[in-house]
Amino acid sequence: MASPRLETFCCPNRDDATAFVVGFQPRFFNAICIGSAAVSLLLTILQIAPKRRSYRRLSQYPLQKPASSSRILFIVSLCDILGCLGILIRSTVWLGSPSFISKISVLNTTEVWPAAFCVGSSMWIQLFYSASFWWAFCYGIDVYLVVKRSAGLSTIVLYHMITWGLAVLLCVEGVAMLYYPTISSCENGLEHAVPHYITTYVPLLLVLLINPVLFGRTVATVTSLLKGRQGIYTENERRLGMEIKIKFFKIMLVFFICWLPNLINESILFYLEMQEDFKGSHLKNARNAALITWFIMGILNPMQGFLNTLAFYGWTGFNIDFSIQSSREIPWESASTSAVPADGYNPTMSSSLNYQGCTPDKKKGLSGNGYHRADTISVLSEGSDSSAVEIHISSDLRGSEGTDADNESVETSEKDRLVR
Structure with a gap:
């Protein structure tokens, strides 16, 4: 002790x-x-x-x-x-x-x-x-x-x-x-x-x-x-x-x-x-x-x-990866730090992706030093896959013009991302 x-x-x-x-x-x-x-x-x-x-x-x-x-x-x-x-x-x-x-x-x-x-x-x-x-x-x-x-x-x-x-x-x-x-x-x-x-x-x-x-x-x-x-x-x-x-x-x-x-x-x-x-x-x-x-x-x-x-x-389990490639990722690099493909759609993520995307007013979502304000929340939910996925803001989507601020259905959001 x-x-x-x-x-x-x-x-x-x-x-x-x-x-x-x-x-x-x-x-x-x-x-x-x-x-x-x-x-x-x-x-x-x-x-x-x-x-x-x-x-x-x-x-x-x-x-x-x-x-x-x-x-x-x-x-x-x-x-x-x-x-x-x-x-x-x-x-x-x-x-x-x-x-x-x-x-x-x-x-x-x-x-x-x-x-x-x-x-x-x-x-x-x-x-x-x-x-x-x-x-x-x-x-x-x-x-x-x-x-x-x-x-x-x-x-x-x-x-x-x-x-x-x-x-x-x-x-x-x-x-x-x-x-x-x-x-x-x-x-x-x-x-x-x-x-x-x-x-x-x-x-x-x-x-x-x-x-x-x-x-x-x-x-x-x-x-x-x-x-x-x-x-x-x-x-x-x-x-x-x-x-x-x-x-x-x-x-x-x-x-x-x-x-x-x-x-x-x-x-x-x-x-x-x-x-x-x-x-x-x-x-x-x-x-x-x-x-x-x-x-x-x-x-x-x-x-x-x-x-x-x-x-x-939380409990991360016993399934340890002993391969050489595993050194590139450690447990604290959770889903909240992974990037989304270029088309803005990640098939591995659940239907709770309606949180993704920029806010209607792009300037409103940015803090004084240029970071997206919503990114800050993902830091706090590490260790919870569901919450981290829900609030993740991908770097590819930051440059877009943003999606509708209304709480649309998941299917409509996915179509909008594919169109972009």
Whole structure:
């Protein structure tokens, strides 16, 4: 699991609360972490692996570059995989080599590798999970900007600079303050560890507190866009808006489930550290709550990767495409990013294609930087084939004069596209 307590444990001057939770049933705890991390790692890789079914469906059509929000979701999954891999390796070593782990930060010792492994593995896990938090925060910003002004792919470089820069900076700064002046002689007291806890939980709190607001504003904007496309708000628009809202709800639900135990556990441990008699009988319930949330963290933290892919894409299945051509398409390049043939008709799409085409007023459908406003909605419905197909706007149709704004039947729309 990912907790700043593990970095604190690398110090010989570790506090009583950290020594209490880390030292309680360590073999059983690490076995739980190994099982959870292994399952999550395998299922996450399975989820994002190219699928043969989707490739056959889309191989006859050229693929465009995925939207920035799609790339962000894929990078979040990669960060979760790397963080989960760090948990798996660290727990395996802790479980398999107890004599090696017992030498971590022992006073007046010449052993260097135990402390180096403790610090290195903890920093690895913190770095990639912090990057995952920052990317999740950028996703909330990106989807809001997309529906407002079509931010597009041009901002992905800025997101890379923000996420990796802040993740590395805060991780290094927090660890440097924690291990001052050296790892073998960390400062006593809780004060020197506070900056490390702050740098760890700042990105987590940003996602928990700000992303729901951004998602709510995005859903409200999408609803107004759907109403303004044809001047009416039909059942299809209502269903599409609900699908986007449910997707955002799933993303935040996964985040709260996986990381809320960390905040509860940290609050309880800080409360215990403030008490004069840490092992007093009146604090028994608090100690039990700290242990319970500690083991819950060991299960849920590594599972974030797999649960995130379920929230992003749904269950993608086992039908993996191992061919060389599959490298050209990855799961986040869904039907919403595929181009339509030159005649504007895609036989693989369902009869819900009445959403395709430009708006009656071509200028009305364009944002300030030249992107089609309806394209922004397709970014939000990735992972749902039906909704992504319904609102897809092909690049070939953007240059046309547009179809009628009235809600005509599917047969009439198909004839109009064939005539063009």
